[in-house]
Amino acid sequence: ASTAEGAQKPKKKHSSYVEVNCENEKTFYAKHVICTIPLGVLKEHVSNLFEPKLPRYKTEAVERLLFGAVDKIFLEYERPFLNPEVTEIMLLWESATTPEDIASSWYKKIYSFTKVTETLLLGWVSGKEAEHMETLSMEVVAATCTNILRKFLNDPFVPEPIKCVCSSWKKQHYTKGSYTAIAVGASQSDIESLAQPLFRNVHDKKPVLLFAGEHTHSSFYSTVHGAYLSGQTAARRLLAPEEPPENILECPGSADLNSWIQGIQLEG
DSSP, rough: OOOEEEOSSSSOOOOTTTEOOTOOOEEEEEEEEEEEOHHHOOOOHHHHHHHSSOOHHHHHHHHEEEEEEEEEEEEEEESOOOTHHHHHEEOOOOOOOOOHHHHHHHGGGGGGGEEETEEEEEOOOOOOHHHHTTTTTTTHHHHHHHHHHHHHHHHOOOOSSSSEOOTTTTTTTTTTEEEEEOOOOHHHHHHHHHHHOBBBBBTOSSEEEOOOOOOOOOOTTTHHHHHHHHHHHHHHHHOSSSOOOOOOOOOOGGGGHHHHTTTTTOOO
């Protein structure tokens, strides 16, 4: 969560302030808070992150939405080995006739290798298989990818990469996944419910708790620009004047009155 104003403790603790308690035992007080905690963390800890607890419609939206893992596998090579005209290797696996153990079949969720440069390939893996991949060493992932490339290219001399780097969104403590998706049984209204700010009482002109992040943008969820735009919206809501500005019609001098009137376009 990020504080919008009054980040330091006020001289006198007042009920109108929000108290933010951090893991390092520091405490901050603010009149308003913009909460940008990722959906993956909310799904695991929403029941004990807020006091008082969030409204039920928000916690139910958190439960219904999906926040899985999509990971990247970068393979760096000492020299090029693909035909220069090849830009991507798409993988099509045969469906298993019997249930397979994820530990021995996770790699079948790798659906492509994209050529980033002549010596750098990018593989994509998602779902539970991506979560399993995050538990493996880079050496195991590199060896598995090498076997896949040798099989699909029908070339036993595909070199081993000199370096393998994988993302690990699911096991990251402050993300717990990659981005939001609308699961079966969920809908866009769940995202809209997450985005709704909370007011301390019905008389307040500005909310005390606002929400931002990709999981709160009903059109651009799962994207960086969705997260950015949602943050802008929350900040502007707090920065807007509490009272609407008074409309003042400026009238020019009498010498220019005729031209001023002629310049007004009347719409019927």
